[in-house]
Amino acid sequence: MATTQLTASSISTRNLSSFEGFRTSAIQFSRNNARIGIFSQRSFPSMVVKAAATVVTPKHTTLKPLGDRVLVRIKDAEEKTVGGIILPSTAQSKPQGGEVVAVGEGKTIGKSKVEISVKAGAQVVYSKYAGTEVEFNGSKHLILKDDDIVGILETEEVKDLKPLNDRVLIKIAEAEEKTAGGLLLTEGTKEKPSIGTVIAVGPGPVDDEGNRKPLSITPGNTVLYSKYAGNDFKGKDGSDYIALRASDVIAILS
Known part of the structure; x- marks a missing residue:
């Protein structure tokens, strides 16, 4: 039986050139069938193929509180005690203050319209467990009712609380x-x-x-x-x- 032997040099490897780490061995063809030699592996590290995942994050540029609600940017938790001792994250007290970012239109009582008692930019103290916490513009905020704001504190002295x-x-x-x-x-x-x-x-x-x-x-x-x-x-x-x-x-x- 006549056998024709073709070497790798006689076959175009244009379609195989992208598979780095492999070389072609002899390829033999007979009259009744073609027998292709296996690829020998020089170096074939394990590969993990991951499908590209696209996470779509809603982009909100504004957040408008409704009614008698107020949007407050929460201040950072205290990392040190008054004496200068650094606190671990588990021991840091939950903040009770922040800056007013936006306010609602107020509420109606009877026939009268009652405006929010604070304005944007005010530094306020609020009830410890009040409101709903939200992430907005890369920082933590709190949406709470006007009535949950304890007072305005523009200094670091508690006695100055209004x-x-x-x-x-x-x-x-x-x-x-x-x-x-x-x-x-x-x-x-x-x-x-x-x-x-x-x-x-x-x-x-x-x-x-x-x-x-x-x-x-x-x-x-x-x-x-x-x-x-x-x-x-x-x-x-x-x-x-x-x-x-x-x-x-x-x-x-x-």
């Missing part, structure tokens, strides 16, 4: 260091005080006709308040403060 609506800022009385019998108390056993001095008050709540109703509490009052109400803050001077609703004040002491 309460909003029916909120009251109180400087908490120092905890008792001793029991009635004279025993010294540790930090863990000190009774949480519920007495303090009023530092500032808000303009009051809005009544059914859309008018502000002034609070009966005034700065300088010594008050007794509900034990677990409000939001606690630590002042730069080491003093403790609390911001709460006027309805959580139980009595005025004299």
Whole structure:
């Protein structure tokens, strides 16, 4: 039987040149069949082929709060204590403040339109667990109701907080260091005080006709308040403060 042998040099390898790492061996053809020699491998590392995935991220350039809602850019969590100790991420306190980015059109009470109590650019403090957190323009924001904003704080001093609506800022009385019998108390056993001095008050709540109703509490009052109400803050001077609703004040002491 006649056999024709063709070498690699007699066959165009134009279509095989892209397969780097292979060379062609002899290719033999017979009358009844063609037998092609296998490719020998010089170097063929394992290959993983991945289909290109396209992730489409919605691109929003504006976010407009509706009604009595406010959009606030959340400030970064504190990474150090007052004494300069670096905190791990698990121990960093959840921020309670930020900058107002946008506000809604307000709400209607009765026949009156009540505007939002803050403007864009204001530095505010809000209730710790209020609102809905969203990612916007590469940073964390919070959408919350106007009523969830505790006050405006333009400095780093808690005592400068300007309460909003029916909120009251109180400087908490120092905890008792001793029991009635004279025993010294540790930090863990000190009774949480519920007495303090009023530092500032808000303009009051809005009544059914859309008018502000002034609070009966005034700065300088010594008050007794509900034990677990409000939001606690630590002042730069080491003093403790609390911001709460006027309805959580139980009595005025004299």
